[in-house]
Amino acid sequence: MPRISLTPPRTLLNRIGAWYSRRTYGKVLDPGQAYGHNSRVLFSYVRLEQQAAKWKALDAGLKHLAVMAAAARINCSWCMDFGYWEGVEKGLPAEKIRLVPEWRAAREAFTELELLVMEYAEAMTETEPTVTDELARELTARLGEEAFVELTAMVALENWRSRVNSAFGLTSQGFSEACEIPAR
Structure with a gap:
C-alpha cells in the first residue's frame, strides 16, 4: 500500500503528465502521481529525467x-x-x-x-x-x-x-507482466 496518495491535485502540470504517461507507457506512472503533490519537485525531476535520456556516452x-x-x-x-x-x-x-x-x-x-x-x-x-x-x-x-x-x-x-519509490511504498504496476510470452 502506498504511503502517499496517488491522487494529486488536478493541476495543469499533473493533467499533462498523466496524459503523457498514458500515451507513452499505457498507464499513469505511480511515481509521477506521488511527485504530483509538489509541482516544483515534479517539474525538476521530469527535467532531470529528460536530460539524462540524452546522455549517450555509455552503451x-x-x-x-x-x-x-x-x-x-x-x-x-x-x-x-x-x-x-x-x-x-x-x-x-x-x-x-x-x-x-x-x-x-x-x-x-x-x-x-x-x-x-x-x-x-x-x-x-x-x-x-x-x-x-x-x-x-x-x-x-x-x-x-x-x-x-x-x-x-x-x-x-x-x-x-x-529510494524515493521505496520510501513512498510504491510497488509493481504490472509492467513486467506485459512482457511475458503468453501461454499457448
Whole structure:
C-alpha cells in the first residue's frame, strides 16, 4: 500500500503528465502521481529525467544493467517491474534482465564488462559506498572517462528513483507482466 496518495491535485502540470504517461507507457506512472503533490519537485525531476535520456556516452545495455542492479540492491519492486518492461522495450534480452538481481550466481550469462558495471552499481548503492580505486580504474580504462561519469550519474539517479519509490511504498504496476510470452 502506498504511503502517499496517488491522487494529486488536478493541476495543469499533473493533467499533462498523466496524459503523457498514458500515451507513452499505457498507464499513469505511480511515481509521477506521488511527485504530483509538489509541482516544483515534479517539474525538476521530469527535467532531470529528460536530460539524462540524452546522455549517450555509455552503451545503452550497460546503462540499463547498472540501473537494474542498483534497483535490485535497494529492492525497489516498482523499479524492477518498470525496468524489466523498459529493457524489453529497448530490445535487451529478457532473460538477461531477469537475471540481474542474482547476477553473481548467473555470471556466465554476462560479459566481463557487464559484471564490472553491475558490481560498480551495487558498490555505489551501498549506504556507505564501497567503490574501490581498482574497480573505478578498471571501468575508466574500459569505458573511458566520459562514459564512466555517465555510468556514475545513472547509478546515482537510479538510487534516487529506487529510494524515493521505496520510501513512498510504491510497488509493481504490472509492467513486467506485459512482457511475458503468453501461454499457448
